[in-house]
Amino acid sequence: MQLRPPRGTHDLYGDDALRHRHVVETARRVVGCYGYGEMATPIFEFTGVFARSLGETSDVVSKEMYTFTDRGGEEVTLRPENTASVMRAILTGGLLQSVPLRFFYAGPMFRYERPQKGRLRQFHQIGVELVGAAEPFGDVEVIACGQQILEELGIAPLVRLDINSLGNPLSRARYRDQLTAYLARYRAELSEDSQRRLERNPLRILDSKDEGDRRIVQDAPHLAGAYDDESRYFFAAVQDGLARLGIAFTVNPSLVRGLDYYTHTAFEFTTDALGAQGAVIAGGRYDGLMEQLGGPATPGVGWAAGIERMALLLAETPAAPAPVALVPIGEAAEAEALVLAAELRRAHVPCDLAFKGKTGQRMKRADRIGARFAVVFGEDELQAGTVQLKDLQTGDQRVVARADLRQSLE
RNA sequence: GCGGGCGUAGCUCAGUCGGUUAGAGCGCCAGAUUGUGGCUCUGGAGGCCGUGGGUUCAAAUCCCAUCGCUCGCCCCA
Missing domain, CATH: 3.40.50.800 (Anticodon-binding domain)
Structure with a gap:
């Protein structure tokens, strides 16, 4: 076999295409009921859009982006995720005049990674962004929307919802200091990976899979202990809203976010049916993002979901219409x-x-x-x-x- | 970037101790059937045995390298 698509990319046809389309069409129908309008952004942006929003030290930016210089000498990058692009488009279009904004997207994303089950170099995501809503009900709405999509796809029984709160920026920063101080005492005992994480992203050590790390983390200060009143109130309101809607969830204190712009709520719909790649839908609140991109302080909350991962979970291939x-x-x-x-x-x-x-x-x-x-x-x-x-x-x-x-x- | 497993027909796989012309099932094409599908029967097409090198009288089979796929780590959808 000589002609192959590049590593980590796939041709999509037949049953795969039917499953893919079914996921997108189901999501599109559901988000419409929540008032989300569709937005399609370019699949490449100036590199700065992603570098600024994701944080220079994140793995995505430091080693996973498809970045190149085009013929005009511009530094551009194939989008590794879509939230930053949507925020940029909102600024570009002057859309903040009429918040809250609700956008849905579907399309390909690109990350230079070693492929494995449910992980590709070109993969496809759907996602929603609710921008300009600072209230906990925004988080609830967005999570409920994801839940409904999973239900309508018939894969909700395979998936569980974990939520956590990183607190507001003040709480988060305070906790980061506490945790770093604690972990620094055990630096030598931490796994190699976690020693690196200690510098770049200490919160990530909380969900390390390494046995030794887990023992050390057991006695670490708790994230919840660092919450101030606002953070506590906010998280309680989100949980209350979910409970009212009958959406089952587990508070998972070790659920954290790799990307810098998240505050307050972090959540993940995960499955154990996909091997190591458990996350099906992941999202959270990103109140700091718009400012990081150079816009006015604007709250936002949203999620992204892997289309391939959801398609893999579908019990059967939906039938094409019989001709x-x-x-x-x-x-x-x-x-x-x-x-x-x-x-x-x-x-x-x-x-x-x-x-x-x-x-x-x-x-x-x-x-x-x-x-x-x-x-x-x-x-x-x-x-x-x-x-x-x-x-x-x-x-x-x-x-x-x-x-x-x-x-x-x- | 790091580690494990696997590469034989479109697909799933067999191929003994290294031994003649590399096989099966499914699928595909055609015929049995000139105005009727599924079932059956008959025939056919389809292989750089991933690639390159080595060992040998002889390699799909043994050795080395390489490429690809795959699973896991990292990270993440």
């Missing part, structure tokens, strides 16, 4: 079939017409493509202005006036 197969016999009928197919298609009846083949072959094809009906007609039927309508499931066949064909197909 009607036209089976003309003879040249005159073939010519007429062309016209009949056009009529049906204009009436939005999916319709298959093979370019060649004997009757038996055409019937075989009708069967193979999953047609519900075959419409068979030759000289006799042309003369009579009728067609033979055959139900391919039951095998029943009856004569139908051509003028009545469309109704008979229902």
Whole structure:
């Protein structure tokens, strides 16, 4: 095999494409009920958009971005996630005049990573952003929306919801200091990875998988202990809202965010059905982001979800709509079939017409493509202005006036 | 970036101790069936055995390298 797509990318067709589309269409339908309008941003941006929003030290920025200089000498980057782009677009378009804003997106993202199950270099995400809403009900709305999508996809039973709060920026900073001071005492005992994390992202050590790290973390100061009144109130209100909606969740104190701009609520819908890549939907509140991009202080909350990961969880491939197969016999009928197919298609009846083949072959094809009906007609039927309508499931066949064909197909 | 597993037909796989022309099932194409699918039967197409080198009289099989895929770590959707 010589011609391959680049590592970590996939061609999407057949069942994969049907599953992919089903996820996106289900999400699109659900978010519409919450008032989210669709936004499509460019798949590349000036590198600064991501570097500023994600933080220079994050793994995504430091080693996972597809960055290049274009022919005009601009530094651009294929988007590794879409939140930063949406915020940029909101600033670009002057949309903050009319907050709150609700946006939904779907499309490809790019990260230079070592691929594994549920992890690709080009992958696809859907996501929502609620911008300009500082209230805990915003967090609740966004989580409820994600929950509903999982339910309508039928994968909610495979997924659990964990939530946590990082507190407001003041609380978060205070906790970071406390934790760093505590962990610094055990620096030598920490795993190699965590020693590195201690410098760059100490909160991440809380959910380390290393045994030794876990023992040390057990006695670390708790995030909740650093909350001030506002942080405490906010988190309680989010939990209260979720409880009112009957959305089950677990408070997971070790759930933290790798990206710098998150405050208050962090949440994750995870599954253990996908190996090491458990996160299906992940999100949180990012009140600091807009400022980091150079805009006015603006609260926001949202999430992103991996389309491939959700598609993998679907119990079965959704069926494509069953077409009607036209089976003309003879040249005159073939010519007429062309016209009949056009009529049906204009009436939005999916319709298959093979370019060649004997009757038996055409019937075989009708069967193979999953047609519900075959419409068979030759000289006799042309003369009579009728067609033979055959139900391919039951095998029943009856004569139908051509003028009545469309109704008979229902 | 680090570690493990695996590369034989479109797909799933078999291939003994290294031994003749590399096999099966499914799928595909055609015929049996000139106006009717599914079932059955018959035939056919389809292989750089991932690639390169080595050992050997002889390599799909053993050795080395390389590429690819895959699973895990890191990180994350």
